[in-house]
Amino acid sequence: xxxxxxxxxxxxxxxxxxxxxxxxxxxxxxxxxxxxxxxxxxxxxxxxxxxxxxxxxxxxxxxxxxxxxxxxxxxxxxxxxxxxxxxxxxxxxxxxxxxxxxxxxxxxxxxxxxxxxxxxxxxxxxxxxxxxxxxxxxxxxxxxxxxxxxxxxxxxxxxxxxxxxxxxxxxxxxxxxxxxxxxxxxxxxxxxxxxxxxxxxxxxxxxxxxxxxxxxxxxxxxxxxxxxxxxxxxxxxxxxxxxxxxxxxxxxxxxxxxxxxxxxxxxxxxxxxxxxxxxxxxxxxxxxxxxxxxxxxxxxxx
Numbered sequence: 001x002x003x004x005x006x007x008x009x010x011x012x013x014x015x016x017x018x019x020x021x022x023x024x025x026x027x028x029x030x031x032x033x034x035x036x037x038x039x040x041x042x043x044x045x046x047x048x049x050x051x052x053x054x055x056x057x058x059x060x061x062x063x064x065x066x067x068x069x070x071x072x073x074x075x076x077x078x079x080x081x082x083x084x085x086x087x088x089x090x091x092x093x094x095x096x097x098x099x100x101x102x103x104x105x106x107x108x109x110x111x112x113x114x115x116x117x118x119x120x121x122x123x124x125x126x127x128x129x130x131x132x133x134x135x136x137x138x139x140x141x142x143x144x145x146x147x148x149x150x151x152x153x154x155x156x157x158x159x160x161x162x163x164x165x166x167x168x169x170x171x172x173x174x175x176x177x178x179x180x181x182x183x184x185x186x187x188x189x190x191x192x193x194x195x196x197x198x199x200x201x202x203x204x205x206x207x208x209x210x211x212x213x214x215x216x217x218x219x220x221x222x223x224x225x226x227x228x229x230x231x232x233x234x235x236x237x238x239x240x241x242x243x244x245x246x247x248x249x250x251x252x253x254x255x256x257x258x259x260x261x262x263x264x265x266x267x268x269x270x271x272x273x274x275x276x277x278x279x280x281x282x283x284x285x286x287x288x289x290x291x292x293x294x295x296x297x298x299x300x301x302x
Contacts, residue, residue, distance in 0.1 A: 023105060026110050027222060029093075033115065039057075049075060087118075110130045111130075116128075124200075129186070130230075137192040138190075139174070225254065243285075246286075253290075
């Protein structure tokens with residue numbers, strides 16, 4: 001593998017040459033920005049919840065089977081408040097915006113923390129596929145409207161008692177069917193894709209369609225294997241097929257590429273790509289970066 005300086009030069013040249021840039025972002029980007037769902041940050045903010053529910057981190061805590069709505073929102077209101085409503089824009093996201101703001105770009109992200117919007121990215125250039133912490137929906141998806149939850153989340157947090165429950169009169173219910181409300185997160189078959197979701201999905205597809213015959217750089221940040229079919233695998237596939245496209249993957253642990261080999265798929269580390277017959281010289285158009293994202297972005301901004 002080339003030195004970091006050489007790879008940064010590759011990315012810079014690819015950016016300068018690119019007519020289109022697509023940013024694909026997963027949880028690893030927000031972690032790199034300081035929004036860590038585990039470790040010290042989790043222990044400092046959820047000590048009582050760890051003691052009562054034996055929670056280990058905010059990600060797995062999101063799947064905890066709370067017995068009552070009061071308990072559920074006792075946890076979730078604090079989770080949403082900490083990671084979205086009371087979380088301002090982070091330096092890393094602001095730097096990413098500075099990096100691309102004067103270029104022709106689009107963002108697709110599985111993150112639900114609104115960091116791109118907070119950092120200044122226009123909402124019409126963002127497709128957030130998995131929803132947002134900042135909105136409620138009917139838990140049974142009886143209609144496709146979303147509801148901003150900023151104020152009620154603050155009220156919930158203020159009402160949490162010593163049993164880690166919110167006040168019962170704050171439990172949100174659907175104004176249409178009367179069922180409980182839920183956060184607009186893709187976790188089951190009831191996820192609501194509202195008008196804005198469909199509009200941004202179309203905008204993203206149109207951007208890709210426009211870019212297919214042009215020099216394009218895919219910047220992929222912090223995407224592992226929780227939902228690789230949304231960004232990671234499509235980014236690889238598009239780069240395999242289109243010789244004018246380049247892919248820069250930022251990932252501390254998973255820089256490997258899925259290659260079809262004898263009718264099955266293998267995960268091939270970047271240093272081994274040259275040993276395989278990869279279509280359209282993919283290995284020359286793939287830039288793998290395991291180093292600190294913010295430090296690399298700082299270099300690109302110079």
